[in-house]
Amino acid sequence: MTVELITTGSELLLGRVLNTHVHWLGRRLADLGKPISHHVTVPDTSEAIRGAVQEALSRADLVITTGGLGPTSDDVTRERIAELLGRQLIYRPDIGDSIRQFFESRQRPMPERTRVEALVPEGATAFINQHGTAPGLALDLSPNPFRTGGTRSGLILLPGPPRELQPMFDHQVQPWLAEHFPPSEAFVCRTFKTTGLGESLMEGRLESALAPLVAQGLQVGYCARVGEVDVRFVARGVQAELLVSAAENVLEQAAGEFVFGTGDDSLEEFLVRYLSARSLTLALAESCTGGQLANRITNVPGASAMFLAGWVTYSNDSKTRQLGVPSSLLQEFGAVSEPVARAMAEGARRESGADYAISVTGIAGPGGGSEEKPVGTVFIGVAGPQGTTVQQQLNRFDRPTFKFQTGQQAFNQLRRQLMKDQGPA
Amino acid sequence: MTVELITTGSELLLGRVLNTHVHWLGRRLADLGKPISHHVTVPDTSEAIRGAVQEALSRADLVITTGGLGPTSDDVTRERIAELLGRQLIYRPDIGDSIRQFFESRQRPMPERTRVEALVPEGATAFINQHGTAPGLALDLSPNPFRTGGTRSGLILLPGPPRELQPMFDHQVQPWLAEHFPPSEAFVCRTFKTTGLGESLMEGRLESALAPLVAQGLQVGYCARVGEVDVRFVARGVQAELLVSAAENVLEQAAGEFVFGTGDDSLEEFLVRYLSARSLTLALAESCTGGQLANRITNVPGASAMFLAGWVTYSNDSKTRQLGVPSSLLQEFGAVSEPVARAMAEGARRESGADYAISVTGIAGPGGGSEEKPVGTVFIGVAGPQGTTVQQQLNRFDRPTFKFQTGQQAFNQLRRQLMKDQGPA
Structure with a gap:
């Protein structure tokens, strides 16, 4: 099965908006056994959209478009595709009602021009939009007029915003595909x-x-x-x-x-799930990662059940004042050292009362390295009921990658300690 | 001037790697007055790459490809384009030397097959890669054999990794474009x-x-x-x-x-620059943003000059213990309230000794809202030498957007206070 993706929108080509659709849909479709073989981005002009759709339909078993279903003058995908296929646009009162409800529930007036979103090409299936107004549309072209031999093709029109497109694909498009284009084998x-x-x-x-x-x-x-x-x-x-x-x-x-x-699991999701299920709690003491670990943990809904407190102790003084790291340790071994990582983790665990605490101290760069401790040196501590472990790492990357990679190592060090102390997930 | 972009790589279509090239190059080229009008992603097969390049050259004044310049078997862009244009690939010893130096400086052996990266199509300009091994290539096709009338076109081949492509475009491709395809007017x-x-x-x-x-x-x-x-x-x-x-x-x-x-400035870059220049310091007390502000500030190189300490006081207990927020305030007004935001900011300023402190307390959702304080309610405090201000906001978004938007408001509230206290930037 050949699949082509057409993303529409001048804002994508001008670099105003990052196009995440290829990435997201590409993965979903590959996991369904229907990998994308060709992707094109075109401006939202009638000519460009019509041309791209006709060309893709001449080749592919399945064509997906994104964007251009809204109510403004540069939203032309629905109209141009209906013309191309010679199909009437028919007003669907049920879709009109769902759009009206969308605005009513938000106590906002419904702009009159939103009405065009309830227009559906003859014979199309409409996917009601649960997170916006414009429905998605699917057509089973049997035969596909642009393919020699009149082979059958599917054509699916999806809204542009990812928060509308993604749940629509998972909950409405996948079942439609399973029914209309079932895999020829398991x-x-x-x-x-x-x-x-x-x-x-x-x-x-x-x-x-x-x-x-x-x-x-x-x-x-x-x-x-x-x-x-x-x-x-x-x-x-x-x-x-x-x-x-x-x-x-x-x-x-x-x-x-x-x-x-x-699937799409992240280490932080694993930790929030694992610790919450066992009523265990976590504290974080960060230096060089500067709040990255705390930010990732608190991106997970429900983190407040297991995350008590975090410190970003960037200065030496704050390590001593907030976490009780003895200034003698800082003087003797330096802030980036095994004993300081240990004292930070234990201080965070003590101060917060959490079951486990992670500490991170290192040199993110670009400045601050030395021969003995080059840029990228990191010490990661995990303090828990069975004691404290510290591991040294060397992560030579640009600053954001350094922070992310150090976060991965820190979360994994805690994960392995948990497996040891508390048993498998 | 019409510009087309061809991004190559099956990993892009399968959703394994997010394609950021359209976004980044699209913006750069639009700012140069050469906006991208068409973009295609093709798998890294010889047939697909040759077809896409020939098609783009038949239409465009400038064609840019990304990816496929490396040494492995699926890197075929250089070879297929040389064939398409009927040009010999010639070994360039100076490029060979620069690749050897790249490995030597990292004390790693140079894989023999990397040698192909020093092959350059006859007549091409090579851009030495400052952050990797494969050079970029540029051809001034005068005439362009695939365009009727033999019009002139440019063809530029760039490496796939963004950290290699981006500096190469800014420092090497832009001057080449300015020389070979100068704008017809200012x-x-x-x-x-x-x-x-x-x-x-x-x-x-x-x-x-x-x-x-x-x-x-x-x-x-x-x-x-x-x-x-x-x-x-x-x-x-x-x-x-x-x-x-x-x-x-x-x-x-x-x-x-x-x-x-x-240009590409961010609010956190502004704050790091502004505070460092005046030898002023900052502390952060975050609840609902969970370390996002600290993470953003510490993404800026040089942040350690002005950032002293951050707290992520997710639990009520940690607000009291770490920042000295009176538990009577928490009981009377709740954690998400004007008095608690004020006490958090003042506590962070006092505990850290910083000149300024920001505090954030709110309800990120999806759970935790009430009629009086719906999901999205936030109080932001800024404490400084002239006193403390607290502002209330309502940010109804998904969790990561909520955190980012709240961060923007908090950074801007500090920015405006700084303008008032310390004068314009």
């Missing part, structure tokens, strides 16, 4: 999130044990991110579920301690 | 960053005063982001500099207090 895809082992080391651990499964058709993909490696198993056909389950067992046996989640 | 573009006034209110303040300049050819663009509005002035021709300078004066007169920077 397709199973599962991604596992791992941390603490590099891509080639992970591959080395799994390779020989996976070989017999690969010989039977299993596909294995590795994707390295900052401080993480995704392991993805894909199989097709009657044996698909069997092959992926067997691969999952191999991963569990050979590298289970590095797996922290599936 | 082009001036300046963007001003503003905060504290919505897009339509900003437009309302400027519209009538800018009207005579617009009549003479000035273009005005507004771009609303979370908590910011960019105001962009563009003009062409002999009067270009005059028109943009006059527009700048209008902005200064009508809304100068909302302008905090130019």
